[in-house]
Amino acid sequence: MKAAIYCRVSTKGQAEDELPIAGQEAECRQYAKEREWEVVNVYQDAGYSGGTDDRPAFQEMYAAARDNKPTPFDIVLSWRSNRLFRSIEHRLAYSRLFRRYEVKLVSLHEPEFEGASGRFMEAVLAAADEMYRSQVSEDTLRGLKQVARRGYSTGGRPPTGYRNVRTPTGKIKLSGEPEMRTSWEQDPTIAPKVRRAFEMCVRGKTNVEIVEITKIVSAKNGLSTLLRNRAYLGERIYNTTRRASLSEKKTLRLRNKPDAVIRIPDSHPPIVSQELFDRVQTTLENKRPKMGQRKHSPHNYLLSGLLWCKEHNCAFTGHTTGERLYYVCDTRKRLGKKLSPCPLLKKEAIEKFILDNLKVNVITRDTVRQGLEYLQVEESRNRHDDDTEKKEIEGRIAQADLEKSRLEAAVKGGVHYEALADSINELHERIKALNKRLAGIEKERERALKLPVITDAMVEDILLKVHAMLDLADRRELKAALSHFIERIEIDGQDVTIEYTFKKPSTVKVFTIGDPGGI
Numbered sequence: 001m002k003a004a005i006y007c008r009v010s011t012k013g014q015a016e017d018e019l020p021i022a023g024q025e026a027e028c029r030q031y032a033k034e035r036e037w038e039v040v041n042v043y044q045d046a047g048y049s050g051g052t053d054d055r056p057a058f059q060e061m062y063a064a065a066r067d068n069k070p071t072p073f074d075i076v077l078s079w080r081s082n083r084l085f086r087s088i089e090h091r092l093a094y095s096r097l098f099r100r101y102e103v104k105l106v107s108l109h110e111p112e113f114e115g116a117s118g119r120f121m122e123a124v125l126a127a128a129d130e131m132y133r134s135q136v137s138e139d140t141l142r143g144l145k146q147v148a149r150r151g152y153s154t155g156g157r158p159p160t161g162y163r164n165v166r167t168p169t170g171k172i173k174l175s176g177e178p179e180m181r182t183s184w185e186q187d188p189t190i191a192p193k194v195r196r197a198f199e200m201c202v203r204g205k206t207n208v209e210i211v212e213i214t215k216i217v218s219a220k221n222g223l224s225t226l227l228r229n230r231a232y233l234g235e236r237i238y239n240t241t242r243r244a245s246l247s248e249k250k251t252l253r254l255r256n257k258p259d260a261v262i263r264i265p266d267s268h269p270p271i272v273s274q275e276l277f278d279r280v281q282t283t284l285e286n287k288r289p290k291m292g293q294r295k296h297s298p299h300n301y302l303l304s305g306l307l308w309c310k311e312h313n314c315a316f317t318g319h320t321t322g323e324r325l326y327y328v329c330d331t332r333k334r335l336g337k338k339l340s341p342c343p344l345l346k347k348e349a350i351e352k353f354i355l356d357n358l359k360v361n362v363i364t365r366d367t368v369r370q371g372l373e374y375l376q377v378e379e380s381r382n383r384h385d386d387d388t389e390k391k392e393i394e395g396r397i398a399q400a401d402l403e404k405s406r407l408e409a410a411v412k413g414g415v416h417y418e419a420l421a422d423s424i425n426e427l428h429e430r431i432k433a434l435n436k437r438l439a440g441i442e443k444e445r446e447r448a449l450k451l452p453v454i455t456d457a458m459v460e461d462i463l464l465k466v467h468a469m470l471d472l473a474d475r476r477e478l479k480a481a482l483s484h485f486i487e488r489i490e491i492d493g494q495d496v497t498i499e500y501t502f503k504k505p506s507t508v509k510v511f512t513i514g515d516p517g518g519i
Contacts, residue, residue: 003037004073008045008083024079065101081107148238151267152181159231161194163187184268198272202279234270238262310492372454400431
């Protein structure tokens with residue numbers, strides 16, 4: 001077995017000493033030696049937070065596993081899992097990605113989960129983390145909504161034609177300084193081009209002509225979106241969408257209900273008048289293709305992308321006879337029933353079967369409790385690491401204070417100040433930087449997940465939440481949830497093999513496909 005060692009420290013002080021990294025590497029090498037693993041590489045990130053995956057050595061290691069076949073190592077060995085990840089979301093995403101490249105993540109000081117509940121622990125941890133972090137998200141969203149209601153920017157780039165500008169709000173902060181917020185003002189170069197685009201649209205110019213002349217968007221496909229943006233009327237619009245994806249592959253955004261959207265008129269100078277804007281909307285509506293000429297799929301097949309035919313090694317896709325909905329083997333869809341006699345699968349029956357199997361046989365009270373217990377241990381370890389880091393920084397501050405006091409005493413004793421000025425200033429800046437890092441640790445601890453005592457009621461609540469996630473009315477959200485739990489569903493005659501993302505494949509007998517009540 002070939003192993004890559006990953007080491008990380010989060011502060012520059014630790015990085016300068018190199019002792020913590022050296023200690024991590026030494027223990028990992030000893031662990032690998034005891035198991036007769038060959039260490040082929042050591043990746044080190046010095047002075048990088050584990051809360052982000054934007055770390056050069058970590059990304060180099062991931063790229064090595066992703067881009068090479070065969071992979072240069074079979075195992076990523078770390079002193080503790082929080083050296084790799086301080087974020088549950090990153091742990092879920094990257095552990096699955098490394099598994100895809102047949103690389104196992106091993107930690108010296110943490111047990112390895114085995115059996116059916118092994119990888120499922122990651123899903124339970126994500127559910128628990130989401131539950132306890134939701135309050136933080138709600139508080140953040142509430143604050144941003146208040147900023148939007150006051151007519152200020154909540155962050156990000158302004159619409160084309162505007163630019164950010166910092167303006168006083170008229171309030172005074174506790175520090176005595178005036179409160180400043182970001183608002184939008186017209187960009188004197190771009191705003192006239194945006195106004196001209198609206199005018200050209202009303203005059204019947206094509207999107208290609210408007211883009212070529214104004215160059216306010218890079219492609220004609222983005223022009224319609226720009227011309228429909230009510231921000232050009234001076235409106236501040238916020239909270240139009242929400243994140244709904246449960247898959248690490250992509251982020252899914254869904255539209256919020258109208259009563260959840262914040263609309264503040266006259267929050268910034270308008271670029272176009274209401275009359276011109278309304279005329280443009282009428283023009284765009286007249287250009288829109290008439291509906292009803294072509295029937296589009298509702299895209300509510302939950303198992304598309306997951307359901308596979310073993311005989312032909314191809315996916316099942318959605319199919320309808322006009323009255324009923326089915327899944328059909330892609331080979332049969334292309335060649336026809338005579339050349340590929342794979343049976344049609346009733347959509348509702350196979351989807352219900354998979355969801356029921358997930359609820360009854362996999363997501364149980366025992367696995368939820370085990371996940372919470374593991375999360376508690378992880379929280380305790382993170383807290384211990386923070387305490388160790390704090391003590392180290394406090395020791396550095398005390399040493400720097402002592403050196404600074406001695407130099408100041410020397411000045412009082414007659415040594416010329418200019419001879420020691422550089423040293424005193426350097427110590428002052430060092431103490432300032434150390435205190436800043438200490439404050440950062442305290443701030444991170446305040447944001448950290450705090451688990452209460454695990455109770456049966458808590459386990460039941462999380463279990464109900466995970467089950468409720470599988471009963472979502474919104475089919476797109478439910479499809480994202482399934483891709484989080486299930487890697488592949490293979491149909492082989494009358495057998496269904498479900499490969500979960502957290503356990504070995506299990507074969508389940510199902511109804512005879514030809515039966516009226518069967519799949």
